[in-house]
């Protein structure tokens with residue numbers, strides 16, 4: 363048996379690692395259970411902690427195509443599920459010889475050929491099972507969530523003109539949320555829940571090494587320690603893993619051998635991006651680095 367049916371959480375962790383993702387224990391376990399139980403995973407947590415990347419890595423690991431639905435305010439069925447290809451329908455009607463009965467034309471233009479499949483429909487209509495990423499679901503409204511529930515629990519959709527369309531294959535589904543609003547209980551009930559947070563120091567060190575292998579080890583270690591210190595402060599937006607990686611890459615380019623107070627000051631805007639945060643961090647952490655040097 364291949365990656366398609368992992369035998370343990372350790373299997374999944376090793377597979378994700380090969381796919382460039384360092385999963386913590388609970389991530390590997392939830393991903394394993396989701397693959398085996400056929401349940402969607404709801405991944406929640408602050409921005410930049412690896413929610414979206416988990417879905418991408420799952421698709422590489424399982425060797426399945428990734429179908430992504432990026433959510434936004436006002437996203438509707440027409441963009442998420444399907445819509446009729448009006449232009450093509452119009453052309454079809456125009457091409458029709460005069461005298462053809464309306465019934466005949468109508469049967470024709472509401473056939474699958476005139477349907478535009480959007481990500482959700484693509485995901486369940488695919489011949490090969492896919493990984494479906496529904497990214498930032500908290501940006502949509504509750505109505506959209508309700509529509510999604512039907513799809514996620516029955517793996518089928520109903521198109522008034524066509525009837526019920528059942529899934530050809532079942533996708534592995536990951537939903538992500540930045541926690542900007544509380545999701546409905548109904549949605550949560552259907553999903554396995556994974557809370558991703560800022561990683562522990564050793565874990566983040568591994569991630570930084572993976573993304574910036576050229577960074578000297580002592581610098582990498584100092585970097586994650588400083589990042590952890592910065593996260594302790596009461597900031598508008600604490601630095602995430604994404605910022606740690608960017609900082610590490612910048613330090614590589616600069617050939618930094620050490621994170622001195624000076625290096626810290628000049629690269630501060632890579633890790634904090636609010637004016638008030640910049641002031642707080644410069645004052646609280648910059649001073650400590652200066653004292654240590």
Ligand SMILES: Nc1ncnc2c1ncn2[C@@H]1O[C@H](COP(=O)(O)OP(=O)(O)O)[C@@H](O)[C@H]1O
Nearest residue numbers: 382383384385409410411412413414415603604
């Ligand atoms: N566990 C991990 N292993 C490897 N890379 C990671 C991990 N977690 C986060 N990253 C990296 O951190 C960055 C931000 O991750 P992303 O998935 O975009 O965050 P989110 O979707 O939570 O906002 C990406 O470059 C990603 O590759």
Ligand SMILES: [Mg+2]
Nearest residue numbers: 413414415538
């Ligand atoms: Mg994301």
